Amino acid sequence: MDDPFRQRPGVESLNALLPGTSPGTLGIRLIEHGPDFLRGTMPVDERTRQPFGLLHGGASVLLAETLASLGGYLCLDPASGQQLAGLEINANHLRGVRDGEVTGTARPIHLGRTTQVWEVRIEDSAGRLVCISRMTGAVIGR
Numbered sequence: 001m002d003d004p005f006r007q008r009p010g011v012e013s014l015n016a017l018l019p020g021t022s023p024g025t026l027g028i029r030l031i032e033h034g035p036d037f038l039r040g041t042m043p044v045d046e047r048t049r050q051p052f053g054l055l056h057g058g059a060s061v062l063l064a065e066t067l068a069s070l071g072g073y074l075c076l077d078p079a080s081g082q083q084l085a086g087l088e089i090n091a092n093h094l095r096g097v098r099d100g101e102v103t104g105t106a107r108p109i110h111l112g113r114t115t116q117v118w119e120v121r122i123e124d125s126a127g128r129l130v131c132i133s134r135m136t137g138a139v140i141g142r
Contacts, residue, residue: 003035004108007074014070023066026059030070031103038071039105044097055097055130060122064133065089067106068118072137075111084116084137091133100125114139 011030018024026047032039040063042048048059065086072084102122110117115138122131 004111005033005071005074006077008033009074017070022062026062028063028066030067033074037105037107038067038074039103040067041101041103043101044099049098053098055102057091057093057131060093060102060131061089061091061133063102063104063122064091064106064120064131065135067104067120068133068135069137071106071108071118072111072116075108075116076139080141082139082141085140087115087136087138089133089135091131093131095124095128095130097124097130102130109134112139 011033014030018028027043028040030038030040042059042063044055048056050056069084069086076082076084102124104120104122106118106120108116109119115136118135120133121129124130
């Protein structure tokens with residue numbers, strides 16, 4: 001896919017949106033806005049582990065939806081006043097992680113007039129696939 005992004009504010013500006021939100025609380029940080037992807041990291045620590053010591057599936061889904069939602073918003077025309085609202089998200093948790101950091105990469109699959117579909121691959125620090133997620137979002141007016 002050619003460059004789908006209509007906005008490129010920079011990862012510093014995107015990270016400035018996160019304090020005081022659930023992604024900010026979990027330590028999610030945007031690290032790269034590539035030609036057809038948005039990438040971010042999340043620590044695996046006491047904020048993101050479930051009681052048995054593994055990365056919580058819900059934390060992985062929060063990372064996936066954060067990346068897909070922000071990526072989707074960046075594909076919208078800023079003059080349109082439109083936003084992207086999540087309609088559905090699914091996730092397959094493929095590998096447990098106990099510590100370190102995971103990295104998610106979100107790429108658009110479909111960018112339509114009224115819906116978007118995004119795939120998010122979450123990998124551990126060794127590059128092994130931990131979770132694969134897909135989010136469908138609705139393009140809505142303000």
